[in-house]
Amino acid sequence: MKYNLDxxxxxxxxxxxxxxxxxxxxxxxxEKLAYQNxxxxxxxxxxxxxxxxxxxxxxxxxxxxxxxxxxFYENDTKHHLVVYESDKTIDSRYDYPEEEIxxxxxxxxxxxxxxxxxxxxxxxxxxxxxxxxALLEKLFPESRGNWLFTRLQLNSLISKREAQDFNLELTHxxxxxxxxxxxxxxxxxxxxxxxxxxxLAG
Numbered sequence: 001m002k003y004n005l006d007x008x009x010x011x012x013x014x015x016x017x018x019x020x021x022x023x024x025x026x027x028x029x030x031e032k033l034a035y036q037n038x039x040x041x042x043x044x045x046x047x048x049x050x051x052x053x054x055x056x057x058x059x060x061x062x063x064x065x066x067x068x069x070x071x072f073y074e075n076d077t078k079h080h081l082v083v084y085e086s087d088k089t090i091d092s093r094y095d096y097p098e099e100e101i102x103x104x105x106x107x108x109x110x111x112x113x114x115x116x117x118x119x120x121x122x123x124x125x126x127x128x129x130x131x132x133x134a135l136l137e138k139l140f141p142e143s144r145g146n147w148l149f150t151r152l153q154l155n156s157l158i159s160k161r162e163a164q165d166f167n168l169e170l171t172h173x174x175x176x177x178x179x180x181x182x183x184x185x186x187x188x189x190x191x192x193x194x195x196x197x198x199x200l201a202g
Contacts, residue, residue: 003028005053005083009093015048016090018068018149019129025055025070025081026159033057040073041154041191048148048198052088055081072157101130107138112170114138119164124185128158131168132181132193139170145197150178154191168193 005024010017022043029035045068053067061082063069070081105116114135120127129149136147163185172180176197183190 002054002056003032005055007053008090009050011093011096011098013093015050016053017129018043018045018152019123019125021045021053021068021083022070022125022152023123023159025083026157028055028081029072029157030159035074035079037075038072038157039155040078041152041157042069042071043152043154044069044071045148045150049085050090052086052090053083054086055083057081098130101127102134105131105134107135109139112139114168116166117164121161123161124158124163124166125152127163127166128168128183128185128193131166132195135168135170135181136179136195140176140197143176143197147195148198149193150196151194152191153193154183155189158185158190 005021007016007020007024009015010020025043029038046063046066049067057079059080061080065084066082067085068083072079101116101120101122104118104120105114107114112135114131116127116131132149133147136143165186167184169182170179171182179195181193181195183193
């Protein structure tokens with residue numbers, strides 16, 4: 001069965017932001033598919049998209065054709081929500097004051113960490129993505145590309161506006177092409193987030 005992702009551009013972006021795709025997929029898992037006990041989440045973004053997206057719950061897919069994939073376990077069974085591009089273009093957007101997140105953060109370049117202790121109006125994944133972007137911009141001011149969210153590995157589902165204590169630490173830098181940060185939420189290890197620098201057209 002296909003599920004349409006009702007998404008639009010975030011702020012001044014000209015592509016669908018990965019955090020919005022993740023939030024839409026988790027809503028489908030919880031509200032439409034009624035999954036419980038979701039764990040071992042691996043969300044990977046394969047390309048940027050400026051078109052409407054849809055997803056399918058399937059085990060039969062070609063990874064090269066997918067825009068992104070959310071793999072997860074429910075109890076001991078592995079599942080895949082696979083996202084594809086449609087032919088429909090997107091012509092709407094919404095305001096996203098990302099600076100409200102980054103201004104509330106504290107960055108320590110020596111320990112390569114960023115911390116936020118506040119209850120904000122954004123979703124947890126929006127906060128994590130914005131924090132990691134801010135950390136990398138601070139640590140690598142000479143980078144000529146835009147820092148883009150490319151992968152998320154979580155021990156359990158993050159889907160709500162519940163947390164108020166976030167800590168990210170850059171742990172791996174693979175030649176400046178892929179950077180991995182450890183994510184802690186409310187004092188617990190939540191998983192890892194990955195970013196890559198990419199040049200954006202225009």
